[in-house]
Amino acid sequence: MDQSVRSEPTSRESAEEWESDLVDLTGVPLAPSHGLCLPTPPERLLIEVRRPRSTSTGGQNPGRAD
Amino acid sequence: MNGQGTYEPLRLADRHLAELATGGGSDEALDQLERGERTRRQLLLGALHDRRDAPAGPLGSPDVAWQALHTAYRQDTGQVERLLLGPAVGSWVGHLLRRLHGTADGPELWTEWGHLHRLAVSAALLAGTDAHLPVPVTDGRLPLPGLGMLCLPGRWTGHRAVQATVHAGELAVGSGPDQVTLRPVHGPESAVWLPLRSVAPGVPLEDLDPYRDLDGPLPPARLDTAEFTAWRRVFADAVEVLGARTAPGPGRLDPGRIRSVVPWGRVGVLPPPEPTVRRSATTGDAYGAMVITRPAGGVMLAETLVHEFQHSKLAALLHLFPLLDDDRAERYYAPWRADPRHLTGLLHGAYAFIGVTGFWRDRMTDGSADPGTAAYYFALRRLQTRLVVRTLATSDRLTAPGRRLVAGLADTLDGWLRESVPDDALRRARTAAHLHRTEWRLRNLRPARSSPRPTAAFWPDIRTHVFAVRPGVPRTADEFLAADDPEAATSRYARLDPVDPHVRAGRLVAYATLHPGRTARRILARPESARLPGSATPR
Numbered sequence: 001m002d003q004s005v006r007s008e009p010t011s012r013e014s015a016e017e018w019e020s021d022l023v024d025l026t027g028v029p030l031a032p033s034h035g036l037c038l039p040t041p042p043e044r045l046l047i048e049v050r051r052p053r054s055t056s057t058g059g060q061n062p063g064r065a066d
Numbered sequence: 067m068n069g070q071g072t073y074e075p076l077r078l079a080d081r082h083l084a085e086l087a088t089g090g091g092s093d094e095a096l097d098q099l100e101r102g103e104r105t106r107r108q109l110l111l112g113a114l115h116d117r118r119d120a121p122a123g124p125l126g127s128p129d130v131a132w133q134a135l136h137t138a139y140r141q142d143t144g145q146v147e148r149l150l151l152g153p154a155v156g157s158w159v160g161h162l163l164r165r166l167h168g169t170a171d172g173p174e175l176w177t178e179w180g181h182l183h184r185l186a187v188s189a190a191l192l193a194g195t196d197a198h199l200p201v202p203v204t205d206g207r208l209p210l211p212g213l214g215m216l217c218l219p220g221r222w223t224g225h226r227a228v229q230a231t232v233h234a235g236e237l238a239v240g241s242g243p244d245q246v247t248l249r250p251v252h253g254p255e256s257a258v259w260l261p262l263r264s265v266a267p268g269v270p271l272e273d274l275d276p277y278r279d280l281d282g283p284l285p286p287a288r289l290d291t292a293e294f295t296a297w298r299r300v301f302a303d304a305v306e307v308l309g310a311r312t313a314p315g316p317g318r319l320d321p322g323r324i325r326s327v328v329p330w331g332r333v334g335v336l337p338p339p340e341p342t343v344r345r346s347a348t349t350g351d352a353y354g355a356m357v358i359t360r361p362a363g364g365v366m367l368a369e370t371l372v373h374e375f376q377h378s379k380l381a382a383l384l385h386l387f388p389l390l391d392d393d394r395a396e397r398y399y400a401p402w403r404a405d406p407r408h409l410t411g412l413l414h415g416a417y418a419f420i421g422v423t424g425f426w427r428d429r430m431t432d433g434s435a436d437p438g439t440a441a442y443y444f445a446l447r448r449l450q451t452r453l454v455v456r457t458l459a460t461s462d463r464l465t466a467p468g469r470r471l472v473a474g475l476a477d478t479l480d481g482w483l484r485e486s487v488p489d490d491a492l493r494r495a496r497t498a499a500h501l502h503r504t505e506w507r508l509r510n511l512r513p514a515r516s517s518p519r520p521t522a523a524f525w526p527d528i529r530t531h532v533f534a535v536r537p538g539v540p541r542t543a544d545e546f547l548a549a550d551d552p553e554a555a556t557s558r559y560a561r562l563d564p565v566d567p568h569v570r571a572g573r574l575v576a577y578a579t580l581h582p583g584r585t586a587r588r589i590l591a592r593p594e595s596a597r598l599p600g601s602a603t604p605r
Contacts, residue, residue, distance in 0.1 A: 016079065016080055017077040018077065018467055019075045019076075019077050020076040020078070020386040021075065022075070022102055022105045022106065022109075022385065022386060023074065023075055024073060024074045024077075024105065025073065025108050025109075026104075028108065029136075030108055030146075030147050031111070031135050031139035031146060031150060032115035032116075032132065032136070033132065036112075038108065038109060038112040039073060039109070041109040041110065041113055044388060045106065045110075045385070046163075048350075048384075048385070049110060049160050050163060050169050051169065052164065052169045052170065053160075053161075053164070053170070053281040053349065053351075054280065054281070
């Protein structure tokens, strides 16, 4: 399991909030530019986006929401 | 950013996770998911921006495109932000990163990088800034994300780079006597310009963007006027169905959350569409977009909109947190598919179908659909979805937020399973559920290690929708079973190929219906090992 995710609740009964390994970039420009230093994407994010996809046109089963 | 110059992590309030875990989710919860999607888009755009290995093709360095994009963003942040958050942009970003990683195929790489240049042109047009840069044109077509597509006159084949100039809202493409000039933003359709159309206010009907599918680029598939009009009509009907229940909950959807509809499989009104949606799909790269074949009516479209948006919600939640530790082994039974699924696929199915179950629960009483049909689908999907949720819960693969989510789904479904449904609809739903599971096991499992491995080829589910309505005059074996006449069904199955898994499933379920008890339960539990009493049916 990915150890970089700090997503354990603060109590066994209920947690007030769950913390992601993605950071809050609200207010940071969406369009990249030189000099805009964004954090490195978490490895989990990169692994997920790099995983091969199927397409709607492939096969007879419906496209997969992978 | 905090006082130390680092960024705070995204956080999801437990009450919001609890709402999402019911299968629904308030506006606040969805806003949190969308905030996560923005971060993801930013980080992935940044990852592309930081690549220094764009091919030195006809477009030269992508720096000119990044600069034009940034200039437009500074001028009109709102417009360009909406453009960059568009679903097809997400598909492009994800696909290009996969191509650079070697996990996707596509056309010449410089043309895929070149989509950035097209994006920059769109941004400049929307923001009213100037830009001058080369763009890739394919077979004479220049798609402009978020705006439409330019069709250059003359004979064009393959990929070529042409110069594009934007000034004061006017676009000039090409040079000399072949140059085309137009004002694309709000520009009318013409011989050279196909504007992006909307199926409803604020909801694009995306039939042009090359990255409108789940991964790689596609040619455009422009709907003719009649098909476009039909889409608007059936979408309006679907919105009316969804508008009957507006309080947030599983199975409910604010159509304003839909980012785009990608019509699939037809560009004209002929042949007439089927009553149900033949194909629909979603990708986590394109939050809020859904690929759909147009059905005949609004109720089935509404069901599909709910189904597909559930996928977007879950994908966004998965982007925020790992919900399970998945080895991606495709071995699990999903009641709505012919193929075995991995755990993430199972979770996606469970989340989508809790939405579908809630959708039909609402339709039982709001008058927008036949109550009997709604009762059947409600009974069927609650049963099937609860089975899948149990598989997930007992998999020992869930993380803490994953356990929270799955426990919430189980709570919703357990409550629904206690609700009464008319007897005949309930019987047909249980029979249909048994039939699908039985046929799946016959096709995908083997009774003993020494048995030949099944081929697991695709097989169509032709029973689920047949059982939705009690047949008035049954003719086939399945129809007799749906009409609660298992004896007649059995005699008709006996005339068919006993080796055919579809027929065998029917025979087994008909037998179990006629002879309830321990033997029947054993047959239904492991049909791949079952031998009907008095039968020499081979396996």
